[in-house]
Amino acid sequence: MATGIRDKVVILGMGCSKFGERWDRNAEDLMVEAFEECAKDAGIGREQIEAAWFGTAIEEQHVGKSGVPLAMTLRLPYIPVTRVENYCATGTEAFRGAVYAVASGAVDIALALGVEKLKDTGYGGLPQRGRGGLNNMFWANISAPGSFAQLAAAYRAKHRVDAKDLKRAMAHISVKSHDNGSLNPKAHLRNRITEDDVINAPMIADPLGLYDCCGVSDGSACAIVTTPDIARGLGKKDLVGVKAVQLAVSNGQEVQFGEWDGSYFATTRVAAKRAYQEAGIDDPRKRISLFDVHDCFSVTELVTMEDLGISQEGKAIGDVLDGFYDASGKIPCQIDGGLKCFGHPIGASGLRMIYEMYLQLNGRAGERQRPDPVLGMTHNLGGFPSQNVSAITIVGRYGA
Amino acid sequence: MANEFGILSYGAYLPRRRLQRKVVAAANGWFAPGLRGLAKGERAMANWDEDSVTMAVEAARDCLGGLAPAGLEQLILASTTHPYDDRQNAAIVANALHLGSALRVLDVTGSQRAGTSALISALSGGGKSLVAAAEHRLAKAASPQELHYGDGAAALLVGSGTPIARMIGAHSETVDFVHQFRSSDRPHDYAWEERWIRDEGYMKLVPAALAALFKSTGVAPAAVTHFCLPCTLPRVVPGVAKRAGIAETAVRDNLAAVCGDTGAAHALVMLAQALAQAQPGDLIAVAAFGQGCDALLFEVTPAIGALPPRSGVDGALARRKEETNYLRFLAFNDHLALERGMRAEADKGTPLTTLYRNRDMITGLVGGRCRNCGTLQFPRGRYCVNPQCNGLDTQEAHPFSDTPAKVMSYTADVLTYSADPPAYYGMVEFDAGGRMMADFTDIDEGKVEVGMTMRMMFRIKEHDTARGFVRYFWKAAPA
Numbered sequence: 001m002a003t004g005i006r007d008k009v010v011i012l013g014m015g016c017s018k019f020g021e022r023w024d025r026n027a028e029d030l031m032v033e034a035f036e037e038c039a040k041d042a043g044i045g046r047e048q049i050e051a052a053w054f055g056t057a058i059e060e061q062h063v064g065k066s067g068v069p070l071a072m073t074l075r076l077p078y079i080p081v082t083r084v085e086n087y088c089a090t091g092t093e094a095f096r097g098a099v100y101a102v103a104s105g106a107v108d109i110a111l112a113l114g115v116e117k118l119k120d121t122g123y124g125g126l127p128q129r130g131r132g133g134l135n136n137m138f139w140a141n142i143s144a145p146g147s148f149a150q151l152a153a154a155y156r157a158k159h160r161v162d163a164k165d166l167k168r169a170m171a172h173i174s175v176k177s178h179d180n181g182s183l184n185p186k187a188h189l190r191n192r193i194t195e196d197d198v199i200n201a202p203m204i205a206d207p208l209g210l211y212d213c214c215g216v217s218d219g220s221a222c223a224i225v226t227t228p229d230i231a232r233g234l235g236k237k238d239l240v241g242v243k244a245v246q247l248a249v250s251n252g253q254e255v256q257f258g259e260w261d262g263s264y265f266a267t268t269r270v271a272a273k274r275a276y277q278e279a280g281i282d283d284p285r286k287r288i289s290l291f292d293v294h295d296c297f298s299v300t301e302l303v304t305m306e307d308l309g310i311s312q313e314g315k316a317i318g319d320v321l322d323g324f325y326d327a328s329g330k331i332p333c334q335i336d337g338g339l340k341c342f343g344h345p346i347g348a349s350g351l352r353m354i355y356e357m358y359l360q361l362n363g364r365a366g367e368r369q370r371p372d373p374v375l376g377m378t379h380n381l382g383g384f385p386s387q388n389v390s391a392i393t394i395v396g397r398y399g400a
Numbered sequence: 401m402a403n404e405f406g407i408l409s410y411g412a413y414l415p416r417r418r419l420q421r422k423v424v425a426a427a428n429g430w431f432a433p434g435l436r437g438l439a440k441g442e443r444a445m446a447n448w449d450e451d452s453v454t455m456a457v458e459a460a461r462d463c464l465g466g467l468a469p470a471g472l473e474q475l476i477l478a479s480t481t482h483p484y485d486d487r488q489n490a491a492i493v494a495n496a497l498h499l500g501s502a503l504r505v506l507d508v509t510g511s512q513r514a515g516t517s518a519l520i521s522a523l524s525g526g527g528k529s530l531v532a533a534a535e536h537r538l539a540k541a542a543s544p545q546e547l548h549y550g551d552g553a554a555a556l557l558v559g560s561g562t563p564i565a566r567m568i569g570a571h572s573e574t575v576d577f578v579h580q581f582r583s584s585d586r587p588h589d590y591a592w593e594e595r596w597i598r599d600e601g602y603m604k605l606v607p608a609a610l611a612a613l614f615k616s617t618g619v620a621p622a623a624v625t626h627f628c629l630p631c632t633l634p635r636v637v638p639g640v641a642k643r644a645g646i647a648e649t650a651v652r653d654n655l656a657a658v659c660g661d662t663g664a665a666h667a668l669v670m671l672a673q674a675l676a677q678a679q680p681g682d683l684i685a686v687a688a689f690g691q692g693c694d695a696l697l698f699e700v701t702p703a704i705g706a707l708p709p710r711s712g713v714d715g716a717l718a719r720r721k722e723e724t725n726y727l728r729f730l731a732f733n734d735h736l737a738l739e740r741g742m743r744a745e746a747d748k749g750t751p752l753t754t755l756y757r758n759r760d761m762i763t764g765l766v767g768g769r770c771r772n773c774g775t776l777q778f779p780r781g782r783y784c785v786n787p788q789c790n791g792l793d794t795q796e797a798h799p800f801s802d803t804p805a806k807v808m809s810y811t812a813d814v815l816t817y818s819a820d821p822p823a824y825y826g827m828v829e830f831d832a833g834g835r836m837m838a839d840f841t842d843i844d845e846g847k848v849e850v851g852m853t854m855r856m857m858f859r860i861k862e863h864d865t866a867r868g869f870v871r872y873f874w875k876a877a878p879a
Contacts, residue, residue, distance in 0.1 A: 125815055128746040133754045137762050137861070138779065138873055140825040140839045146813035147837075150826055154809040157850035205813040206822070255827070255837060256777045256785040262809040262827055386827060386837055 004278035007241040008103040010231045010398055012224045013042025016355045019219035019343035020188040027062040027117040028073040030220035034348075035074055035113060042224040043234055046074060049224065050107035052081045055094030055114035056347035057382075059085070061127060062117035070113060087382020088296065089247070090114060091221065091350025092391035096245045098225050108230050113222035114352075116345035125204075125216055126346075145205035145213055147384035148297040152207050154262030155303060159314040167207055169317040170298035171198035174211045176326050177295065177334045181341025183367040188215040188343030198298075212298040217343025221351035223358075228398060239398035240361045243279035243375065246271040246392045255386040267390035268307035268379065275392040276309075281375070285310050288394075289373035290360055291325070291333040292353035294381035295340050301333065304379055308392075327368070335360065335368050350391060353378035357395050374400050405526070406563025407556050407698065409707065411463025412672040413455050413534075414552040414659055414716035416842050417723040418442035421547050427726045428542040438547040443660030445723055446536045446551040448732045448819040449841055449859040451870065452479040453489050455553035456534035457496045457858040462711045463530070463555035466802040468497065471559070473527035474504040478514040480582070480664050481536045482507055483870050492872065493532060495763040496858045498799055512630075512690030514664035519556060520570045520694060528559030535663035540588045541735055548632040550660020552716070554668035564707055565675060565684065565698040569617035573609040574692040577601050594633055602636045602689055603643065609693035610644040610685065617697055619683065621645030624697075626677075626684040628652050628670035632661050646685065658717055667694075673713035680704055721844065732819070743817035748864040750871055760797065765856060765874040767834060768795030776800075776834035800856065803830045804879055807852045810840070828854055828876045841875040855879040 015038030017030040025033075039046065054070035056063060063069035067081030086093040091114035098110035121127040131139055156166055175195055181187040193211060201209035231239055248271035254260040272284075281287050293308070295301035302320060305311045310331065311319040319325065325333035336342050336356035339349060357376030359365040375396035382389040425439035446455065456477055475497075477490035490505035508518040515533030522529035534553030539545035579601050580591035591597075606629065614621050627650045629637050641651050652674055654661070662669050667688040674684050680702040687695045711719070723729065730736045758779075760766040767778030773789040778800055784791040810826030817823075824840035826848070840848065841859055854876035861873040 122742055128743045128817070130747065133751045134758055136748070137750065137755065137758070137871065138836075140837045141813075141816050141818065141823050142825060142837065143813050143816035143823075145815055146811045146823065146825065149811035149813070150809035153811065153826070153850055157809075203812075204815050205811045208811075251787075252777075252781065252785045253787060256781075256835065257775065257787070258829070258833060258835065384837075 005099060005103045005245060006243050006279055007228065007398055009099045009225050009242045010228050010239045011242065011358055011395065012044070012109065012226045012231050012234070012236065013038045014223045014355045014358045015041060016186060016221040016352055017219050018186045019217045019345060019352070021119050022218040023119065025218070027115050030117070030218060031070065031073050031113060031115050034220040034222045038222045038224055044109065044224065047077055048109050049076065049079060049111045050109055051079055051098070051101050052076060052111040052113065053094040053097035054081055054083045055085070055090040055112070056083070056116060057085050057087065057090045058116065058118070058121070058127060058129065058346065061121045063115070086389045088294065088346050089350060089380045089382035089389040089391035090347045091352065092245070092378070092380040092393055093247070093350070095223055095351055095354060095393065096247065098223065099242050099245055102225050102227060109224060109226045111222060111224050112351060113220065114347035114350065115220035116347045117218050118216050118345060119218050142384065143205060145208045145297060147386070148300050149205040149208045150262060151303050151385050152299045155299070158261055158263045161317065163207060165317060167199060168195065169302060169320045170212055171195040172320050173295065173298040173301050174198045174340055177338045177340035180327055180335055180368065181337025184337050184342060187337040187341050188217040189337070189341040208297050208299065214296050214339035215341060215343040217345045219343055219345035219348045219352065221348040221355050223351055223354060238362065240358050240395055241398035243394040243396050244275040244392065246275040246278065248390045250383070250387040252387070262385065264303055265307045265381065265385060265388065265390055267388055268304060268381065271390045271392045272308045275394055279394040281394070284308065285331070288331055288375050288377050290335055290357060290370060290376045291331060291379070292336065292338060292356055292376070293333060293379040295334055295338040296344065296381070300381070305333065308377070308379060332370060335370065350378065350380035353380060354393055354395060361395065361397060404563050404566055405560050406566030407558050407675070408561050408563055409463050409465070409557040410672040410675045410712065411459045411461065411555045411710055412553065412669055412713040412716050413458035413462060414444040414713070415446045415450050415455065416719050416721050417445045417447060418720050419445040419723045419726070419729050423724050423726045424547055432542040435542065435544065435547065438544060441657035442722070443547065444550040444552050444662070445729055446732065447841060449875070450551070451483045451536045451860060452481045452534040452553070453483055453492050454858050454860060454872065455536065455551065456493050456532040456555065459534065459553035459555040460493065460497055460530060460532050463557055464497065465708055465710060468499055469528060469530070469557060471528050472499060472503065472530060474506070474522065474525065474529040475499060476506045476508055476518040476522055476529060476531045478508040478518040478531070478533040478664050479535055480509055480512070480514060481538070482509055492763060495759055498764050512664055513667070513688035513694045515666070515668045516686060516688040516694035516696060517572070519558070519668065520572065520696060522558045523567045523570065528557070531556045531558060533665035533668045535665045537663050538587050538733055541730060545589060545591070548661050550662050552659060552662035552669055553665050554672045556668060556672070562703045563701055564704040565700045568619060568697040568699055569613055570694070570696045571609055571613040571616060572692065572694045573605060573612070575605055576691055577605060598633050598636050602631060602633065602640055605693045606640045606687050606689055607643040609695040610687060613695040613697055619697060622647055623683050624650045624685045625682040626650055626652055626674040628667060628674055628684065628686045630654055630661055630666035630670060630688060632656060669713055675700070675704065676712040676714060678704060728820070741817060747866070748862045748871065749867065750864060750869055762873055764799060765801040766797050766799045769798035770794045771796060776830065776832060778834050778836045800830055800834060801858070801874060803832050805830045805854045805856065805876060807848060807850055807854060808835065809850065810848045824848060839875040840877065842877040847878070853879040
């Protein structure tokens with residue numbers, strides 16, 4: 001009977017490029033930027049990496065297909081490199097591959113790297129791309145904001161929430177993330193905004209305005225993982241252990257079957273439950289120190305906090321407005337600025353979330369540092385509320 | 401009267417937007433001040449996602465009332481604005497209507513009387529036929545045609561049974577009188593002087609055809625109770641009626657004020673409206689002009705009273721939204737070089753292999769019904785979507801197009817490319833079960849709510865402008 005990966009693998013090092021509109025850099029430059037920080041932090045050379053997972057989502061608009069771009073860019077010594085793509089959960093998927101490789105005993109040290117160069121596509125938002133031959137013929141003309149905006153309509157209908165009350169809670173979420181991002185030197189967006197700015201911003205997909213949408217950025221993040229014994233052998237103390245990595249992928253029930261009501265993420269609920277079980281966490285609202293969730297849109301964050309079992313169903317608005325998730329609140333969410341302000345280079349985002357948890361657990365988060373965090377949880381979602389990939393990672397003090 | 405031959409049913413469709421002629425005249429006044437005299441009333445204007453095929457489908461659905469007629473042998477589609485020159489337009493309509501493959505289909509075109517000629521052909525043939533006529537008419541900016549024309553469709557089911565109207569007779573005159581023309585490489589019509597068209601065309605050719613009709617049928621012209629003659633020229637129709645001996649009171653309104661002239665479809669549109677208002681025993685004369693004249697005479701039967709209610713022309717006229725933005729009309733008809741943005745550049749190529757394999761799903765909105773658990777699902781999959789079932793190959797074909805649906809979630813999206821932003825779409829749940837994420841159409845700003853009832857409509861999903869292919873699918877519209 002499988003027991004999961006709790007503390008079988010630790011993070012040896014991590015790195016993250018500056019996110020943003022990196023007009024003067026290629027995707028390859030960003031990969032090197034993240035990898036250099038990561039390798040130095042891990043204290044190893046590339047020859048010690050035995051396998052790598054490379055995450056990028058819209059490869060046709062920057063590095064191209066396969067594992068080759070990673071191996072070429074980092075000059076990896078003929079090791080297995082697997083390229084992964086799983087919508088916006090691509091970064092966590094790359095991390096999962098590396099963690100599983102170490103946990104299985106197949107390799108001692110593995111690399112996960114994610115990258116995206118969205119600002120070479122020419123689009124303000126995410127680029128328009130095909131969905132597959134048959135899907136193109138019948139999928140609605142959905143954009144990312146348009147698909148997530150529907151959460152708001154269904155959530156309001158289900159919980160009988162006034163549109164203005166929901167919009168105000170969504171505004172609070174974005175204001176909080178901008179406050180947090182302003183303290184993060186690697187964040188894409190570092191300006192502070194007000195709730196009025198959010199509420200009065202131009203509409204993108206009703207009810208999501210410009211400030212309800214996350215940054216579209218260039219960036220790369222990476223992790224080197226190994227076993228606790230090897231990490232100690234390399235002189236590491238205060239290890240950050242991987243407590244859980246879980247994915248849940250839609251199988252059509254939401255978009256085709258009659259149960260789902262459109263107001264939540266069925267996948268996230270399943271993945272969260274499995275992650276808590278894998279990590280041995282009974283009461284997450286008491287035990288988790290920090291969250292970085294997939295706040296592609298403000299409403300996504302609001303709904304997700306219920307799906308993770310932190311706010312009660314229908315009650316997230318109260319927690320948000322009470323400041324429960326603010327930097328000074330009970331459990332800060334998006335302490336690094338989140339997708340909203342750190343930015344969202346798709347393939348890198350899942351790893352960027354883990355990077356912040358890693359910094360916080362090591363007491364290296366600068367002005368953003370929270371006192372004494374023990375467990376950090378990341379939630380990385382790809383696709384649309386009606387059909388998606390939900391990826392959850394819990395990291396924390398080794399042995400905790 | 402059982403097993404008589406004639407018209408069994410009728411239907412009509414007009415697009416919802418009605419372009420206000422005064423805004424067209426005002427916008428073009430600097431260039432064509434003469435249009436001021438035409439600046440009255442409104443014309444039906446196709447939405448950006450409508451063409452002759454989609455409007456024909458809607459008129460046919462209105463005519464058939466959700467049931468594919470047993471024993472249908474033929475579908476004829478008449479239009480001078482068929483979207484395809486080589487791909488049977490009627491075959492698309494047949495697929496959307498689930499008429500099956502054992503069917504004769506025919507595209508009729510080439511004249512303003514294509515609709516009546518198709519009807520005469522069907523009524524002469526003997527078998528059961530569905531005749532649909534539709535037009536999406538293009539006209540140059542600042543032309544009188546732009547104001548005269550309208551977009552719309554009508555459909556008639558003819559055959560043996562209990563007809564609501566039986567054909568007493570028909571007569572056609574064919575004369576190469578060129579009042580207007582459009583060659584195959586031109587988008588717009590070219591017309592000659594109106595006074596000549598009136599005096600030498602309508603006033604001579606139509607009375608001659610009617611005279612031959614009355615002579616051959618032995619019916620006195622004065623007995624006609626409804627006279628349908630499409631014509632946009634002033635005072636012509638009463639003049640023709642008088643010359644033909646038809647009472648002035650029988651002359652039917654040609655819908656110029658509320659719809660415009662729907663070209664090859666218009667005689668059938670007028671006939672459909674006449675049928676909706678007729679009493680048993682009424683005599684309906686229909687004439688259509690264009691390189692001669694078709695003339696038809698019908699007698700309405702008592703069965704008209706038993707025909708189930710339908711939208712018809714009057715229902716379509718009531719489903720109305722005023723359009724006062726002339727630029728939108730120009731844009732919908734591709735008369736404006738709009739900056740459509742990078743999102744409009746995406747390749748919209750259709751793999752024809754994929755379309756063929758999935759034609760029932762895409763053109764017919766056919767999904768599945770699980771034989772084991774009854775779950776309705778769209779699209780159909782090899783495994784049932786019900787997690788308690790997941791049966792393999794247990795689904796039989798289930799059409800969703802005629803099932804009402806309710807909005808579950810929605811948005812108005814200004815980011816994604818739409819020819820008429822914002823793009824409305826959302827999840828809809830069919831009343832009988834099953835759901836899908838669907839594009840919405842014919843939405844008024846701010847008028848969508850969770851729980852609102854929608855009706856599926858066959859529309860253009862995308863234009864593949866690189867290859868000239870029209871991609872059709874179904875969208876949800878307010879019921």
